[in-house]
Amino acid sequence: MKQRMLVLAIWPLFSSLQLLQQVGSNQCNNNSYVINVMLMNYMDFPLSTASLKLTVKQALEIVQNEFQKTGENVTVDAIFHPFSSSLYVSQGCRTSTCEGVELIKTIYDSGTLGCAVIGPACTYATYQMISLETVLSMPLISVGSFGLSCDYKVNLTRLLTPARKVNTFLYYFFKNSKLPFKTTTWESVYIYKRTETTEECFWYMNALDAGITEFSEKLKFKGILRTTDQLRKMVNNPNRRSNVIIMCGSPEDVRKDLGTGKVDNDIVIILLDIFNNTYFRKNSSADYMQNVLVLTLSPANYSYNTVIRDYIETEILVKNYFLAGYFNAILLFGHILKKYIVSQSPVSPLNLINEFRNTTFEGVLGPVTLDEFGDIDNNLTLLYLSQTAKNYKPLLYFNTHNNETCEETNSSDFIWKNHRLPSDTTGTGPHILTIAVFTLAGIVILVLIISLLILRYQPLWLSRRWKKWSHIPPEEILPLETSETSHVSLKIDEDKRRDTTQRLRQGKYDKKVVILKDLKNSDGNFSEKQKIELNKVTVTRSNWTEQGGMGPMSEDVLNDKISYPDGTFMDWEFKISVMYDIAK
Structure with a gap:
């Protein structure tokens, strides 16, 4: 049973593989040219089948009259092809995946396929049609098909602003920091995806959520809000990670989703309402729209000064x-x-494919420009609610053809502080990473200054320490008794012990045996150099005592019980070497 259901589900796709590459020969020559119009379920769009047929017939009259003015004997007509989706429990674009393929097969089998097809507006249905290699020779015009999956298709022309163009605008607007009303780059955002939404809003928000776009790749943070409770909490949450929220819908959707709660002053809501021109009337504002910027399309030949x-x-x-x-x-x-x-x-259909792109023609509301991929280019308008006039005014225009921004005003009366858009992050102080960097740099500089001061004053401190010398009265130095008199032989070299013997005179000071050195001035008026040298001897003795000596240095040297270093005992040769260094 499951296998049979699977076969029934994919049969329209495989059966379409039998279509021929060259089609519509009978309806696209001999001065008779037909365009096929698919009439599918349009419950997701603000139009009906009756109004659509009437619109197409009115347009055909204009085209036919143009040929009559030039004297051409040409007939241009349209064939409407309805499709019933009664097999599906839920109706609309969400279940239209196979409808387009099935309908184009029906048109081909009936022999009525003409020069071009005005195909489905639903992205799902259009994607399946343009993905089949068997119908690549047929130019397809869509009034919709907003999704990224329909971008850059060879035989597809889209006459309503696709999600790719909206993404491009947001990318340039976020990074722009040179506008008079926006002086910071935005790198974070919350995307509010409503449960109940239109076909275009579904694909606009889906494209913002996608991570493959240039807009998403440049963001440092992107959060998703899916319920009204999350939205209401976020607009008052002091710990939120962004002040910018993007949503798609109408002012009525904003009113219902925000409720009656207060919104923080730093919150910026960007409302995508592309195909709604009611903002260009006076007295069409509401207080709950104060924190909202509206992205839309202005009416043809619109001028704020004249309307x-x-x-x-x-x-x-x-x-x-x-x-x-x-x-x-x-x-x-x-x-x-x-x-x-x-x-x-x-x-021929194949020739028309290349003509339905990179061109400009006169549309019903003004000139229409198609880019090299067959997508329409517009001047997107960003509106704000004036606090003085209490209505919407244009803030800037964005040309999707050359991606250029044109600011409309230099003195916008925003609700935001200083009449400028706030930063995308909460708080007015520097970023926490900036604070950490400056703090670390200050600590490094402080340590460096302290090190330089120590290196600068250490020689002076040592010099002053060497100069500290207390005069020893000569009368306190007593001669040794006969039994205490001895000569100390300091052995320097084993080979020269017999040839070189240095005799040192000794005396007694403070009941200790000391070595006496001849000085030039015997009256005690020593030179500065002699005082420093004498003080070094004093410091050396002090250091010796601190490092393990328990009494006079001479006793420590003669004490075999002192172990230095690491448990090794000093031999006499080392002792004599130490005593000689001290005597020097």
Whole structure:
């Protein structure tokens, strides 16, 4: 049973492999040119099947009139192909994976496949269609298909802003620190992914969550918020890791998700509401939007100085970007078709693929530019809520074609401090890593200064220590008695013991035997050099006592019980050498 269900699930994919590369020959020649329009389940989009058919027919009339003005006997038509997804329990784009493939197979089998196809708006359905090599020769125009999985496809043209363009804007906006209202680079963000969301918001937020984009790779921190409770706690959490929150939806979604709680003054919420132009009316603001920047598309030929109180949309296409997208799809087809017919070049689906990209044509609301990958380029507008005018004003424009930013104002009346966007991290002081670096550097410098002072004053201290000499009255030095008089022979070299014998005179001071040295001045007025030398003898004796001697140095040298070093006893040769060094 499971195997049978698996076969039924993947059968549309494998059956489509039987499609031929060259298709639509009967519907794409002899001055009769057809474009196929797939009518799938559009419950995820703000349009109906009836309004979509009416929009396409109105666009076809404009294209047909253009050919009549040039005198060309050409017929341009559209064939609508509905698809029922009644087999699925849940409807919408989430279950549309196989629908596009199944529908294109049905169109081919019926022999009605024309020059191009206006395909599904759902990313899942579009991805399966463009992933099959069998239909690469058919140009596919989509009013949707926002996901990253549909980027850079050879035969796909997208007429609504894809997630890739939104990601690019956020990348440049985050790193820009030279704007008059933004002087710091942002490197952290929270991404709030709502449970109930539209098709475009689902893929916009999915792209921000992906780690393969340039935007995500440059971030040092990226957190995900999935519930309203997490969002409400984060906007008041003093220990949060970022002040910036990105969400997708409408002002009503902001109101419901934030609730009535207070939001910290440093919080910045970037609301992605690309296809909603209600912000350009006066008195359309709300207090709960004070901390919100809105990324959207401005209406065609919009100017803040000329619009506003009387800004009323009389055209349904202005209010609905999706219907405008289908209108532009027909105009694009007519624009390229006219170029081929005027130049008398053969028209084929394969030739049209390269024409549906890197071009500009006149759309229903103004010029439409497609980049080299077939994706639409726009001027994204970032809005803020003015505290004085109490309505939305443009903060900057971003051209997705050349990735250039144009600031609209130099004196924005933000709710944020100093009328500037805050830092992306909490707190106004330096980063903790910066504090640690400066603290460590201060400690190193302090230790270095202390070391230099010690090295500078140590010679002076030693010199002063050598100069400390107490005069010993001559009368306190007594001659030795006859029995105590002896000559000390200091042996220097075994070979010269017989030839060289140094006789030292001795005396008694403080009941101790001392060595007497001849000095030039016998009256006690010694020179500075002699005083220093005498003091060295005193210090040497003191050091000897501190290192293990228990009494006079002469007794220590003659004491065989003193062990130095490491348990070895001094022999007489070493003792005489030490005594000679002392005598010197």
